[in-house]
Every structure is written in C-alpha cells, then in structure tokens.
Amino acid sequence: MTIxxxxxxxxxxxxxxxxxxRESVRDFARAVKATHPAHFDVAAAAALGHADLVAPPTxxxxxxxxxxxxxxxxxxxxxxxxxxxxxxxxxxxxxxxLAGDELVAExxxxxxxxxxxxxxxxxxxxxxxxxxxxxxxSTSSILVRGEGQ
Amino acid sequence: MTVxxxxxxxxxxxxxxTVHVTRQDLVRYAGASGDFNPIHWNQSFAEGVGLPGxxxxxxxxxxxxxxxxxxxxxxxxxxVDYQTRFTKPVVVEDTTAEPGEPGAVVExxxxxxxxxxxxxxxxxxxTVTAAGQKVLVKAQAVVRLP
Numbered sequence: 001m002t003i004x005x006x007x008x009x010x011x012x013x014x015x016x017x018x019x020x021x022r023e024s025v026r027d028f029a030r031a032v033k034a035t036h037p038a039h040f041d042v043a044a045a046a047a048l049g050h051a052d053l054v055a056p057p058t059x060x061x062x063x064x065x066x067x068x069x070x071x072x073x074x075x076x077x078x079x080x081x082x083x084x085x086x087x088x089x090x091x092x093x094x095x096x097x098l099a100g101d102e103l104v105a106e107x108x109x110x111x112x113x114x115x116x117x118x119x120x121x122x123x124x125x126x127x128x129x130x131x132x133x134x135x136x137x138s139t140s141s142i143l144v145r146g147e148g149q
Numbered sequence: 150m151t152v153x154x155x156x157x158x159x160x161x162x163x164x165x166x167t168v169h170v171t172r173q174d175l176v177r178y179a180g181a182s183g184d185f186n187p188i189h190w191n192q193s194f195a196e197g198v199g200l201p202g203x204x205x206x207x208x209x210x211x212x213x214x215x216x217x218x219x220x221x222x223x224x225x226x227x228x229v230d231y232q233t234r235f236t237k238p239v240v241v242e243d244t245t246a247e248p249g250e251p252g253a254v255v256e257x258x259x260x261x262x263x264x265x266x267x268x269x270x271x272x273x274x275x276t277v278t279a280a281g282q283k284v285l286v287k288a289q290a291v292v293r294l295p
Contacts, residue, residue, distance in 0.1 A: 024181075031181035032212030033168060036225050048224050057219065057228040057290070058212040062182055082198070086207045090232035096225070 014104035022099040055097040064125040064138035067105040117146020154294040165258035169251035204238035230291035
C-alpha cells in the first residue's frame, strides 16, 4: 500500500458522539491501575469541585482512536493498519473529561513525513462537547512501517 | 496532601512507584480502551510481526505512569497537559500459570522539571523504565496547582 500523497491537510468530521459513562470511567481507571477516589466515587469527585466522576488523564485516547480509525479505515488514505506503530502521544486538556459528557472529535492530518520506506503521520483530534465547547486536544504520531521494516 | 506551586523547587522528587503488569492487565486495558490489536494479547501473532513477544499497549504504560502525578497532586483533573514518546516496547511474559507473578515490572519516578508561578503550573518529568531500559521518553505532565 502507498500513503496517499495528499493526506496532509485532510480532515475528518465528527462521527457519532461518545457518551462518557460512570462505569466506563471506572473501568478505564482500573485498566490503568488508577486508584484516586475521584475516578470511582461521585462524592469524592464533588469534594474536589467536579460535577461527576473524573476520567483519568489518558481517557481521551478512546475518543481520539475512534477518530483515528476513520483515517486508518479510509481505503483512500492507503494506511496498512497491521504496520502501524504508535510513536508519540500528547493530550492537552482544556477541561477535565467527566462522566456524563457527550464528546465528538474532529480529526486533522497535520503532517505526513516519509521515513525510510514508510511514513510518520501526525494526527490531531479536537475533542469537544456536542454543544461545541472544547474539552481536549489529542495529538498522535503513528509510524507506518514500510515493506521489510 | 496539598501541593502548592510556590513551595516547589525544580529538581525536587515527587516520588516513585512500581507497576506490575500481567497479560490479564493487557486484556483488561484492551477491553476498557477498545484497542484490541492482537500484538497485546496473542503470542504467536506478536512473534509473527517480528516482536519478541506480547507487548503492553504504549497507552497502557502512559496511562499507568501518570498515576504517580495525579496521586501527588491529589486531583486527576490537575493534569492539563501530558505527553510522551514511545521508544521501547514493554514485553509482558506469560505468567498465567503463576498467579501473582508479574509478566513485566515498570518503574516510574518523577521530578519537578519546570515551574511557572504566573500560570500556577509545574511540569513533572517522568522516568519510566522496564527491564532496565527507558520505555517512555520525554514523558512530561503539566499540572495546575493551587
């Protein structure tokens, strides 16, 4: 497969909203071995001034990777998902993700660089509430290994 | 514990922690995150794509490492910016037959890397290693403090 040369600058509109449930927050917290009570106990979250359970700092990856999946599944993009390696990741939180949020992500392909026979692709998911309030920006670089790499 | 940005010093340690990882932990992370790539749970698939064995999701390691910071700040919402590069994979041995035995051990420590008193934030630089090698590089969390 060949990475589409015009991939850089492409964007993908928000798909179905992701509903952040309390049990999803608790499950994700357990999965990253987080034990802070604000992930599990609504009263503990409220004591810190939060309206509901607080998601762990990397929870936004769920929403970001759903957005990335649109790009990787796009046959026109030319990305072989079996050759994808996660190279770097950054989250900027404009406000914490809380249980009860309805989130959407708009995906932007910010950069495509040739790396050997493959490519390094940097994507940015702008995560907001369905009402349009900014929540988080997730930036990921994936290395798509070329043949024989 | 309440941490204040005015009492911090660059270079100060925020502590360290050890994370034990098993194959079951990776299955749990796959389910919670929706990332079911078989390199994180299937030995023969992982070997088939040239890996030394089943490896942890980079996002698992990134997510587990930041707990040192959220617990120190005593509020998970204090982390306003968190980034890392994934350099080496964390290979997780199959210890299914030896309950309680970790398949990998990840060591996490953190120091105050920078302080911005105007923004009331501190940058925490994390060192994250497994089997003696750095697995995350430039792992930095910016926390907003009182």
